[in-house]
Amino acid sequence: MGDQKNLILAMVLSVLILIGWDHFFVKPQAEEQQKAAVVEQTDVIPTSPHAEGGPESPSPRTQPREALINGAPRVAISTPELKGSISLKGARIDDLVLTKYHETVDKTSPNITLFSPAGAAHPYYAEFGWTATGGLALPTKDTVWTADNAQLRPGQPVTLSWDNGQGLTFRLRFAVDENFMFTVTQSVENKAGAPVALNGYGRVARAGLPHGKSYYVLHEGPLGVFNGTLEEVKYKDLVEDGPQQFQTTGGWLGITDKYWLAAMVPDQKLPFTGAFRSFGPDSFQADYLTGAINVAPGAAEAQTIRLFAGAKEVALIDQYEKQYAIPLFDRAIDWGWFYFLTRPIFAVLDWLYNLVGNFGFAIIGLTVIVKAIMFPLANKSYASMNRLRVLQPKMKELQERYKDDKQQQQRAIMELYQKEKVNPLGGCLPIVLQIPVFFALYKVLFVTIEMRHQPFILWIKDLSAPDPLTPVNLFGLLDFTPPPMLAVGVLPIIMGVTMYLQQKLNPQPVDPVQQKVFGLMPIIFTFILAPFAAGLVLYWTVNNLLSILQQWVLLKRHGKQEEEKAQAKAEKRKANKA
Known part of the structure; x- marks a missing residue:
């Protein structure tokens, strides 16, 4: 005294x-683990069209990103904040570039690439669809959809459609605002003579760990809000412990990096099962599966989902939280334990x-x-x-x-x-x-x-x-x-x-x-x-x-x-x- x-x-x-521990000890260890994960990655991970499938893993046979984009029919995406495209093969949003953000402080450096198609060095994409039991023909990653418009932009939605030849017509209507929020309405019309039961799903899948370093004081990886509680799951925990599932009505889930986020917001009135999965040391997925929906003959059913894909701008995240009543969406930004002080500062x-x-x-x-x-x-x-x-x-x-x-x-x-x-x-x-x-x-x-x-x-x-x-x-x-x-x-x-x-x-x-x-x-x-x-x-x-x-x-x-x-x-x- x-x-x-x-x-x-x-x-x-x-x-x-x-705090310094993160800079001098945790970061080097995380980099070594990241290098080890890249060395151990598998050549191909099986995929399927429903929520239990995994992302295609990078392999020595990866192709240039631009070649993959040019090699499939697409609907262009053009907004003040985004440029990219939706692949008509598989109906995936797998090409997104952030037009106002660059990789370095140099404004002439490349723009930030968020989504890339399967087969690229670091695949990252979002997709939506239906699952069912029985012999129904459902859209898969190889299904080629028909688009009613060649470009998606604010105020100009695009609808993709596909007929399964058994009396069911599947549609995906994409709309986008001027920032980073997509509204996806997936519907099915039953022209067959018998009712069908379908489960809606959506997933965000990525292969390859995030670019840059890992940080002790920051969460990067799968996260979501289920039953009003924020859940953050580390990549290594998914690899070591296996899938994690959450039953909820309302909420959201996705994958976050330090500054960027890809998150799905299912229909807040429907119960769904959210899950985080690993398909190897460097392939991860966040997905949801809704309860069964019965579609009577001559009827149609639809679900509306939001997809946020972009930069975690504070004002924008807060705006979306209020506009779409997304619970705890502001926690997509890792404010930490001192939230009560960090936010006011x-x-x-x-x-x-x-x-x-x-x-x-x-x-x-x-x-x-x-x-x-x-x-x-x-x-x-x-x-x-x-x-x-x-x-x-x-x-x-x-x-x-x-x-x-x-x-x-x-x-x-x-x-x-x-x-x-x-x-x-x-x-x-x-x-x-x-x-x-x-x-x-x-x-x-x-x-x-x-x-x-x-x-x-x-x-x-x-x-x-x-x-x-x-x-x-x-x-x-x-x-x-x-x-x-x-x-x-x-x-x-x-x-x-x-x-x-x-x-x-x-x-x-x-x-x-x-x-x-x-x-x-x-x-x-x-x-x-x-x-x-x-x-x-x-x-x-x-x-x-x-x-x-x-x-x-x-x-x-x-x-x-x-x-x-x-x-x-x-x-x-x-x-x-x-």
Whole structure:
């Protein structure tokens, strides 16, 4: 209790080490597992036209994506956000490219490819259909449908149809809005002389693990909401434990990446069985199967499904949740355990961004707001630290007096605290309150696509990525990329300097060993924060600068108060002598 810095340091380091674990240990392990999965992948995985089938796995015989797209009859998809096509063979949505998102911060880099057809290097697609028992002829992946229009666009739906030759006509009506939501109406018309029982199904299937790295603090893989509960399933759990099924009425399911989502929303009035499946180490599927629907002779039955396929934009996800009454659809974005804090922080950042037009300045504004909220508490904290500074000579004297009796030393120091009315832990609370804010901001920068590829000023081109400008390669003059542990950018160095300056304003430990340890902390924190998003380092740096300003003002005020007290005591002694 004699040194509050030990407690502060322990708390801050605990959080940073927990987050840093993802960067230095979990990511490399995940990459190795991903490589192993690619090596172990099978050549061909059997498929079937119903929900129990799996996606075609990539194999050494994969073909170029464009060749596969050009090799089948298709209906073009054209919206402000998407371009692609629906394959008339199998009626699959298996070609989608996001027109406003690029693979890198360079606007000339390729657009993000979401869906690709079976036989490509990384197949990923959605399909809908019917299952039945008995000898009914049903559409399969090889069925060639007939389209009533050559292009699907907002306000211009397309209907695919197929006659099974047994009196049943199957139709799939596709509509799309200006963003990422498809509305699929699948229907069957019975012109036969007997009733038929059919189950509707839909599936999102992918082969090949997501591009990029895996993250400990972020869920990527199958997810859904069943009976009002969010279920997130890891890829490796599906491989090791087998399929997972959920009975529900209402809800949704799909597969998510960090920024992209493919999710089906079945008819919310119908009960269905949702399932997540693995068909090998790198082939996965999310599917649903509705209860049986009886179609009488001369009648027709239909189901309406929504398919979201695109970027997880916060406002858009929220809009769809309300518009289509999709339960907990906003949880498709992994806000984490601090949801109650992460969402408001994003809302403030987004509001500030709309005011200033730059997320870097929005982060600075957020820092000022958080600092203003904690201003009264921080004032008390710094005042307590200043009183500790005044008591340091007396504390050192007690340590020397009782250097051979640590228990008596601690007792004497505590008595000194009580006598002088000083709380040794008074400086801890502002730090403790900053930790959830820090972690929530880390989460916002990490998971929200709004922060992806957002520039600040000068060399900071992406606030969601580490500062790229490092003196290790002479700020890019040397043509090599330093390892992550050495790639310390300019902004983390500035942060370390501000931390050093702030530390100089705090009471210094009496123990020489502790002084040396705390002297190294700005350097250690510089390396710890270097791999983090530049926006997070910016927040920490600005917070340090504001703390330095606040402490300097308090020190100046406190020094003046001490001077006035000393002057009053001197005048009192003069009066007593007189």
